[in-house]
Amino acid sequence: MTVKRPEWQQYQHEVAEMLSELGFTTAVEERVTGVRAAHDIDVTARITSAGIAQLWIVECKKWKRAVPKERILTFSAIVADVGADRGLVFAENGFQAGAIRAARNTNLTLTSLVDFRHNTADEVAAMKVKGLQERITALENKFHSIWDLTEEERDKRIAQYVGPSGFLNLPPGHSAVISHILARLSQMKEALNFARFNRWPVFHWALDDELPITVNAWPGLIYITEETVATCERIYDEMESPQTQVKDWRELQSQGMTELLTKIRQPKVN
Structure with a gap:
């Protein structure tokens, strides 16, 4: 027999989902x-952005009345005690007006399921985009810094490059091979910027594709960019210390990314 969750507990799971x-x-x-002290938190939410782990804690109030100021002040103290980056109260x-004033200019957000979905999806995407852009810039700088090495060390690094060389079919060890991966990094930053300004669809170039992949929404763009950047980071690590x-x-590419690209590249059957 299936036991139905109490309404307040179901609300917690809806927020978590x-x-x-x-x-x-x-x-x-x-x-x-x-x-x-130790605190029983309705929902905890963790995410890593730009290598920095964030903890959000959530209180869910499936009440028939408005949440009062006192409840917000108590929760604010819990947020501070556990060192959470953000506290959310869903109701x-x-x-009440006092509760709204108490949360003003703090790291608390008072919201509902509908309002949060509408207002925060773009905010979370922006947080991830910022982290991805920082990773891409850092990686670009690493590749460019190869030219600051001595000629002997530079030749050694380039000889250890295992990444794609583009469509010029350059031989291994050629100094221009890394220009292809730098071009892909630049294209990813451009795609993220277009998406930030809601200029959908955007285009993503896989490391070994001449034609771009069309991406229509944040989840797909974030995933495919994160995976491609991670592959580029591994390529650089192999150059630096194989x-x-x-x-x-x-x-060096994840199995999930390989499977996704294989699926995308499959010819459509009419």
Whole structure:
């Protein structure tokens, strides 16, 4: 027999599922230890952006009345005690005026399921975009810094390059081979910028494709960009300090990304 969750508990799971859809790792009714005490949190949401882990904690109020100021002040203290980056209070019947004033100019957000989905999806995407752009810029700088090395060290690094050389079919060890990967990094930054200004669809070039992939929404763009940047980072790491006998850069690409590209490239059957 299936046991139906109480309404308040179902509300917690609905909030957790929505945050998961935005890319957070979530847990329902998790005990979090703070500086002064341990707290039972309705929903915890974790995400890493630009290598920095963030913790959001959530209180869910499935009440028939508006949430009062006192509840917000208590939750604010919990947010501070556990060192959360952000605290969210979800309520479908609103908040009293005092509660809204208490949350103003703090790291608290008072919201509902509909309002959060509408207002925060773009905010979360922007946070991820910022992190991705920082990673891309850092990687571009690393590749460009190769030219600051001595000629001997530079030739050694380039000889260890296992990434794609583009469509000029340049031989291994040729100094121009890394221009292809730099072009792809630049194209990814451009695609992210277009998406930030809602200029959909945007185009993504896989590392070994001459024709771009059309992307129509944030989830797909974030995933395919994160995976491609991670592959480029591994290619650079192999140049700097080869750990394995990698012969083909595709060995450094995740299986999920390889499977996705294979599916995209399959000819459509009418």
